[in-house]
Amino acid sequence: MATEFPASVRNFQRYLQIKTMQPNPDYVSCVEFLLAQGDELGLQGKVHTLVPGKPIVVLTWPGRNPDLPTVALNSHTDVVPVYEEFWDHDPFAATIVPDSGSGEHRIVARGAQDMKIVGMCYLEAIRELQRTGVTQLERTVHLLFVPDEETGSEDGMKKFVHHEAFHALRIGVFLDEGISNPEDAYKVFYAERAPWWVRYTAHGNTGHGSQFINHTAIPKLLNVVNTLLDFRAKEEQRLLHDVKEDGQSRLRLGDVTTVNLTMLNCGKQVNVVPECAEASFDIRVCPTVDLVQFEAWLHKLADTNDVQLDIIQSYKGKNLTPLENNPWWECIQAASKEAGIALDTDIFPAATDSRFVRPLGIPAFGISPLRNTPILLHDHNEYVTVRSYLEGIQFYQKVISALGSMK
Numbered sequence: 001m002a003t004e005f006p007a008s009v010r011n012f013q014r015y016l017q018i019k020t021m022q023p024n025p026d027y028v029s030c031v032e033f034l035l036a037q038g039d040e041l042g043l044q045g046k047v048h049t050l051v052p053g054k055p056i057v058v059l060t061w062p063g064r065n066p067d068l069p070t071v072a073l074n075s076h077t078d079v080v081p082v083y084e085e086f087w088d089h090d091p092f093a094a095t096i097v098p099d100s101g102s103g104e105h106r107i108v109a110r111g112a113q114d115m116k117i118v119g120m121c122y123l124e125a126i127r128e129l130q131r132t133g134v135t136q137l138e139r140t141v142h143l144l145f146v147p148d149e150e151t152g153s154e155d156g157m158k159k160f161v162h163h164e165a166f167h168a169l170r171i172g173v174f175l176d177e178g179i180s181n182p183e184d185a186y187k188v189f190y191a192e193r194a195p196w197w198v199r200y201t202a203h204g205n206t207g208h209g210s211q212f213i214n215h216t217a218i219p220k221l222l223n224v225v226n227t228l229l230d231f232r233a234k235e236e237q238r239l240l241h242d243v244k245e246d247g248q249s250r251l252r253l254g255d256v257t258t259v260n261l262t263m264l265n266c267g268k269q270v271n272v273v274p275e276c277a278e279a280s281f282d283i284r285v286c287p288t289v290d291l292v293q294f295e296a297w298l299h300k301l302a303d304t305n306d307v308q309l310d311i312i313q314s315y316k317g318k319n320l321t322p323l324e325n326n327p328w329w330e331c332i333q334a335a336s337k338e339a340g341i342a343l344d345t346d347i348f349p350a351a352t353d354s355r356f357v358r359p360l361g362i363p364a365f366g367i368s369p370l371r372n373t374p375i376l377l378h379d380h381n382e383y384v385t386v387r388s389y390l391e392g393i394q395f396y397q398k399v400i401s402a403l404g405s406m407k
């Protein structure tokens with residue numbers, strides 16, 4: 001007999017089936033779906049089109065006391081591309097399959113973890129609160145559904161935070177995505193590493209591949225590459241062997257800087273010495289690093305090796321929400337305790353939209369309601385279990401109601 005799932009699961013499947021895949025996300029169907037969800041819940045729906053084709057949807061649940069700073073529940077609507085041939089199921093069918101051995105079921109889809117589960121849990125938590133008689137909270141709650149996070153948020157949150165409509169939301173606390181945790185706790189991210197994407201370009205003499213030609217592009221570039229890869233190796237060793245200031249806890253990914261050589265370009269033909277060579281790096285800088293000094297080091301590397309540096313993207317803001325004496329954080333902790341879910345605080349290894357919000361002085365917490373779950377964001381066969389989705393709805397019921405009730 002086929003297993004019956006609650007209506008909230010069907011709703012999640014519908015959201016996952018909307019193909020909001022980069023680089024051509026179907027935002028039209030997505031907006032239509034979200035506004036209909038808002039209507040069902042009696043939320044006020046607004047679409048802000050700062051850039052044509054890049055809609056920002058805000059669904060608002062007005063609070064009893066409109067003067068209080070509000071609770072913002074953020075999620076991005078886009079998902080990353082797939083290598084469809086490596087998937088066991090259509091990534092946009094949201095197929096439900098048995099989870100081997102556990103008696104659970106998996107919902108398989110691109111975006112299941114990153115991060116449609118989060119947006120959907122917000123909506124279903126509000127539905128559940130209303131069903132149990134909570135018609136209004138003290139504080140206004142805004143659900144933000146934003147585009148283009150996966151490509152750097154240029155036409156999404158990065159612009160929205162400078163827009164009048166964002167300031168009009170008067171946000172007191174901001175919840176955003178985290179990452180699933182293979183262990184038995186929800187990860188809570190209070191800070192993030194800074195994404196620095198850089199490209200080094202070397203030029204040099206060219207000529208026949210049979211000669212000893214000096215001052216060519218590739219050796220210059222290799223000096224830079226080797227220096228950055230040495231730095232990478234040292235950081236990796238620190239991660240593997242060092243401990244935190246307390247002398248005990250192991251370092252985690254967020255505590256070190258990672259460097260990945262992600263693109264190499266050069267050469268036209270095997271017997272022609274190339275005039276130009278390029279190497280691009282994805283660097284994620286630990287929040288305790290002095291970014292002014294770090295940038296100076298990147299430039300020095302270019303100058304001493306006679307190569308050019310292009311900073312494709314850099315981040316210099318203060319991307320950290322202090323947890324000490326933070327009433328929002330205390331409230332989240334109390335609500336999680338009530339839900340029976342342990343929290344594990346950490347520094348986010350990649351980047352989320354919170355990096356545009358924290359520098360404005362708004363406390364932001366990155367949480368995905370996924371524990372005992374492998375990390376499959378951006379991977380093949382991304383899935384969440386039905387059980388974690390339903391647990392997430394319960395978790396957000398507690399958290400939304402607690403944050404929304406703070407006096």
Ligand SMILES: CSCC[C@H](NC=O)C(=O)O
Binds near residue numbers: 150151153195351
């Ligand atoms: C730094 S802009 C790109 C943002 C992207 N976010 C999720 O994967 C990331 O690579 O971290």
Ligand SMILES: [Zn+2]
Binds near residue numbers: 076114149
């Ligand atoms: Zn994401």
Ligand SMILES: [Zn+2]
Binds near residue numbers: 080114150377378
């Ligand atoms: Zn992502």
